[in-house]
Amino acid sequence: MENCNCNTHKSLAPRDAEWRDELRRALPAKDRMAIPRVKMRELDPADRLANPTAEVNMGLTAEQAVQEATRCLDCPNPGCVSGCPVSIDIPGFIKNIQRGELGEAARVLRSTSALPAVCGRVCPQEKQCESKCIYHKSKREPVAIGYLERFAADAAAKSAPAAAATPAKDATRIAVIGSGPAGLSFAGDMAAKGYAVTVFEALHEIGGVLKYGIPEFRLPNSIVDGEIDALRALGVEFLRDVVVGKTISLDDLREMGFEGVFVGSGAGLPRFMGIPGENLVGVMSCNEYLTRINLMGAGRENSDTPVMTGKRVAVIGGGNTAMDAVRTARRMGAEAMVVYRRSLEEMPARVEEVHHARQEGVEFMTLHNPLEYLADEKGRVRAMILQRMELGEPDESGRRSPVAVEGAVEEIPVDLVIVSVGVSPNPLIPNSVEGLDVSRRGTIVVNDDTMESSIPMLYAGGDIVRGGATVILAMGDGRRAACAMDEAMRARKSNNK
Amino acid sequence: MAKIVSKEHFSEHVVKLVVEAPMIARSRRAGHFVIVRATEGGERIPLTIADADIEAGTVTLVIQEVGVSTKKICALEPGQELADIVGPLGQATHIEKVGTVVCCGGGVGVAPLLPIIKAMKQAGNRVVTVLAARTADLVILEDEVAPWSDEVIIMTDDGSRGQKGLVTNGVEEVIKREKVDLVVTIGPAVMMKFVAKLTEGYNIPTMCSLNTIMVDGTGMCGACRVTVDGKTRFVCIEGPEFDAHKVDFDEMMSRLKSYN
Structure with missing residues (x-):
């Protein structure tokens, strides 16, 4: 980590180590750069809905990982590390994967990241480490750092349990x-x-x-x-x-x-939009929907917690949580759509999440913004009124701001609305x-x-x-x-x- | 895990449990609630704290069997454990000396009312307690509220105990004969709605305690939201007590039926 001199963060895999020097010399950069970026193995979209908790990204094989690790040029001033919010010694762990020392790779990861198997899965690497990879300079796809991180963390978790330790009796x-x-x-x-x-x-x-x-x-x-x-x-x-x-x-x-x-x-605290009908039965926060299913196990055999599944579900918002909610709704058996007020381009969700959501049959109602929810005779949501939007001038976030198209209002039937417009x-x-x-x-x-x-x-x-x-x-x-x-x-x- | 220390049946479907929870016993105040999970895989449900004993390290809960989760809790016997109890949650009741306070409770709503009755009395108020139930067997905690009340009025729908009539009849009787400075009402939503209607007519400040659906109880899910004075509020962190004259009870009753 930058500016940090504490013992925890000393390099465990110094670049000038002999083995790293040998790896750098073993294959010319030109040959390494000719290797195409690895493709993540994915669960077939059809199988995902039948196995709602099965992980979609299936991880790299050992061969894939070593080959991808070989692509890394082991730069003297690695941009990737500066792109990482926790400054993981990225070349250090990647080169350990390349030489087959997975335990060592995991040790390097763990020395700078408490949760490598988590980061390898949920970090937006495309906006962080991978966005700074030297491969971009030659218009090539960056080294798949996230996939490799996940591979090393998973492999180490399977083989050796972490060494046990107890703090000293007089520890602070x-x-x-x-x-x-x-x-x-x-x-x-x-x-x-x-x-x-x-x-x-x-x-x-x-x-x-x-x-x-x-x-x-x-x-x-x-x-x-x-x-x-x-x-x-x-x-x-x-x-x-x-x-x-x-x-x-x-x-x-x-x-x-x-x-x-x-x-x-x-x-x-989940945010709501403050529009009419938002407290109807069948309108809930993404936190409530996801907590019922993820934490409480709603929908699983041994859980007492109920959840509304809906037949036609609208998720309001375009962030990663919105993608999590809408993809969950598909797995709960509903037709599901995302309602987002800007266009796909401005959507804050990770590209991979949007891609997976599309594969899973999620509909995207971009450039739409809810104005009101309508109730049936029992007080349950039956429809939403959407305002059609267009993109205007960029706002303070730099994204083009959505502007209502006058008179372009439509009513869409829905029986469950999940509001995912941020948290406080x-x-x-x-x-x-x-x-x-x-x-x-x-x-x-x-x-x-x-x-x-x-x-x-x-x-x-x-x-x-x-x-x-x-x-x-x-x-x-x-x-x-x-x-x-x-x-x-x-x-x-x-x-x- | 929280061990059940003792259990008492108030009626066939209403059970009082004394539960080991030393940290909660120490920090709870009148008006607070806890979230309880009976077993692994169980639902998280909110229950108001009826009483606590700091020395014994216990809290008292009164539970009415209405669904799967309350049935599971009521089926636990002394020596067995609740999988989880967490709290105290919500805002404590604002207690001050205002003069005469009418505390009215219906059904198991009397349980969360008990600590408020106590605290109101200790603050120097004249306390008139109105307990209401469908029938004599369902009148609970009469002996517990008596020492802290200047008067206890009992109302039953069928007249099998006390006077025949609804909680509102009992409250109105007091309002008509003496100056009432504050009404506190806890019970089924529909009961609180009609108490609020009554006292609004007499312009008497009225506080209610809402028992909405919750998951986490710490502000995270928003399942508990209600409209108060035209604004959406979270019962778990801003409540459970609100100005009864400003609560949209119809919306609340509709939301309570979300999973029925």
Whole structure:
């Protein structure tokens, strides 16, 4: 990680190592560049709907992985690393794959990323590491860094369990609030630095958005559990069913002996549009829909939680969560469509998600915006009124802003509407801590470099700071906070001596 | 996991459970609720806390069997465990000395009313409690509310206990004879709707506690949303108590039937 000199982040696979030099010389760059980019094996679209939890991307074979790793030119100043929010030593792990040292590849990954098997699946690599790959300069497809990351993490998880560790008896105790990507990343780093880390989770499952939000067909729960087990092996303790700010207060944590606290409580609150009919039966947030299915197992044999499946489902919004919801709706047996007010080009969802959604028969109603939902005689949604839009001038986000086409309004029958237009920060912590600096939007205000809040030794990261971002940015926050808190703790302890 | 310490049947379908939950017992206030999951694979359902014992580290829940999940909870025996209990959730009741407070509860709504009655009395209010039920067997917690109430009025639909009539008849009787400064109502949505209608006519501030459908109970899903004063509010984090005169009870009743 940039500007970080802590021991955790020293290179495990230095570029000047002899074996790497040999690999670089084994095959000329020209030959390596002639190898075409690997294609991810995918579950057949027809099989996906019959196996709703089966992962769509099936991973690379060992041969594919080695060949793809060979493509990497092992640049002296790798752009990919600068494109990664957690600065993973990308050539370091890729070259280990190439020489067949998968355990070593995983070790390199783990030293900079607490959740490599997760990142390998859900990171928007095309906008991060892969967008900086040298191959772009010669108009070639970038090295498939995400696929390789997933391959190395999965292979290592299958073979060797992580080495067990327990923190020293006199280790400094650190509390983590929330077990999503920010909290897990922070917890892993702090445990590796020798702290005694306890993670408090409000729900009955560990994993936060990785469990309640992202569907299994994109990120299997077993993968998330594998990552959590690896953290347990590092000595991290997890407590479920504890809402910090409600069950126990921040002062309680201090009394219990926790000297540092990291808040990664996420963006809990779903946003609605405030249009007529939005509280009808059959209109719900994407969080509710996905939580019922992903976390509560609605629709599965041994679950008591009900969910509306609908025959004709509309998902409002164009982000990754909207894609998760609409693809889930297809798997629940519904006809499903995305309603998005701009065009496909402006859609914030990953290209891969849109591609998979199309393969699965999702309809895209782009340049449409809901105005109102209509009820049947029982108060259940029966139709939506859509306003047709066109693209006008670019707005502050740089995207062309949607403008209503006057008079172009249509009524579309639907029996389930899933609203996926963003989330707001969870107010539980900001509201329960006196003296905490909170923005107008409800996010916790932190120092951008250290992630420390207005309260000393209270750090925060992920969506509670950003207000709605990605898994990898949350993880990067956790990582930065861990480095900064470690440094602050050391300074404090040496001053106290 | 939370062990069931004791169990008592108030009636055939209404059960009182005392559950080990030391952290919740310590931090809960009147008005708070918990989310409970009976078993692995069970639903998360909200239940209001009826009482707590900090020393014993327990909370008291009163549950009416109405569906799969409440049946599972009611079937648990002392020594067995709830898979999960989390809380206390929601905003605590705003308690202050206002003068005379009428606390009216119907059915199991009396359970969440009990801590409010206690707190209102302790704050120095004159408390008149109106308990309503369909029939004598379903009147609950009469002995528990009595020490904290200046008067207890019991109403049954069939007249088998107390007076014959609805909760609103009992409340109106009090309003007609003395100055009432605040009404607190907890019970079925339809009951709260009519209490609110009645007190609105007399211009008496009225607070209700809503038991909507929830999944996480921490603001994440929005299943619990209701319209209050024309605005969408989340019961789990902004409630469960609201100004009863501003709640859209018809919308709430329709949403309560989402999965029926």
